[in-house]
Amino acid sequence: MTNEKDRLSQLKFIASMFRLSMKEISNIMGDESVQVIYRLLGENVGELLSKRIQADKDNTFDKKLLKFVFDPALGEGGAEISQEGNVITVILKVCPFKRAGINISKKYYCNYTEGLIETIAKNALGDIEFRSEKLRATNKCDCTFKIIIKS
Amino acid sequence: MSYIEKINQHLEDLESRVSDIIGTAVIRTNGLIVASSLPKETNARMIAAMSAALLGTSKKSAEALFDGEFNSINLELNKGNMFLIGAGRVILVAITKPQPNIGLLTLEMEDMSKKISKIFAE
Numbered sequence: 001m002t003n004e005k006d007r008l009s010q011l012k013f014i015a016s017m018f019r020l021s022m023k024e025i026s027n028i029m030g031d032e033s034v035q036v037i038y039r040l041l042g043e044n045v046g047e048l049l050s051k052r053i054q055a056d057k058d059n060t061f062d063k064k065l066l067k068f069v070f071d072p073a074l075g076e077g078g079a080e081i082s083q084e085g086n087v088i089t090v091i092l093k094v095c096p097f098k099r100a101g102i103n104i105s106k107k108y109y110c111n112y113t114e115g116l117i118e119t120i121a122k123n124a125l126g127d128i129e130f131r132s133e134k135l136r137a138t139n140k141c142d143c144t145f146k147i148i149i150k151s
Numbered sequence: 152m153s154y155i156e157k158i159n160q161h162l163e164d165l166e167s168r169v170s171d172i173i174g175t176a177v178i179r180t181n182g183l184i185v186a187s188s189l190p191k192e193t194n195a196r197m198i199a200a201m202s203a204a205l206l207g208t209s210k211k212s213a214e215a216l217f218d219g220e221f222n223s224i225n226l227e228l229n230k231g232n233m234f235l236i237g238a239g240r241v242i243l244v245a246i247t248k249p250q251p252n253i254g255l256l257t258l259e260m261e262d263m264s265k266k267i268s269k270i271f272a273e
Contacts, residue, residue, distance in 0.1 A: 027211070028208075028211060029204065029207050029208050029211060030206070030207025030208055030209075030210045030211040031207060032180045032181070032182075032203045032204065032206045032207030032210070033203065033204040033206075033207030033208055034207070035180070035181040035182070035203065035207075036181055036182030036200045036203040036204050036207075037204075039181050039182050039183070039200075040182070040200055111181055
């Protein structure tokens with residue numbers, strides 16, 4: 001029990017440090033710098049996860065996205081994926097950043113998520129168009145992304 | 152004519168007017184490339200990312216200095232210059248040979264940034 005309490009305190013300390021660091025980095029470097037850092041971070045994580053996704057031959061693309069990308073970050077049921085024709089819709093019902101008490105209004109972390117999903121989708125499906133339809137950062141009830149398969 | 156075709160035509164026009172330019176790009180403020188004719192040996196993705204970061208830092212510098220607004224940057228390097236100018240929702244970037252004609256470059260970049268800004272305002 002004490003260990004759990006200690007661990008929770010450590011995590012709260014790290015989350016608090018993260019929040020304060022982001023505020024200062026943004027103050028000095030500007031929103032664009034932070035956005036591009038998160039975009040590249042998302043793309044790099046997307047490349048890493050793409051290898052695991054490609055190695056899994058047992059599941060369909062939507063199942064693999066849930067298994068390797070969304071369930072570990074959001075918990076089971078945190079994301080829904082559906083497909084109609086050549087359009088895949090990804091709905092994220094939970095924002096892990098908001099849940100950690102981080103201010104999401106500047107959309108820094110949306111750039112991470114967009115880079116992550118777009119990179120994975122490109123690697124798995126080839127020629128695609130990626131669109132952010134809704135974002136919790138703009139006070140919507142969920143984040144909705146569309147992946148349009150072109151080829 | 153699509154947005155991209157219009158922008159590519161403008162970039163070609165800019166490069167033909169300023170012979171010191173060796174590559175141009177239009178970049179979103181989150182570092183994504185809209186259109187690019189950057190030289191093959193350059194890492195276009197990183198140049199785009201650094202351009203957005205330079206814009207961000209410059210805007211903050213402008214605010215800190217006289218509460219001003221960002222206009223453009225001329226980054227002078229030993230192997231050439233990198234010139235950035237805001238164009239509404241995007242950034243116009245030009246890479247040049249060393250010691251370019253800064254006067255001409257600045258004039259043409261200002262002119263082109265207005266044209267590109269209009270395309271995205273349509």
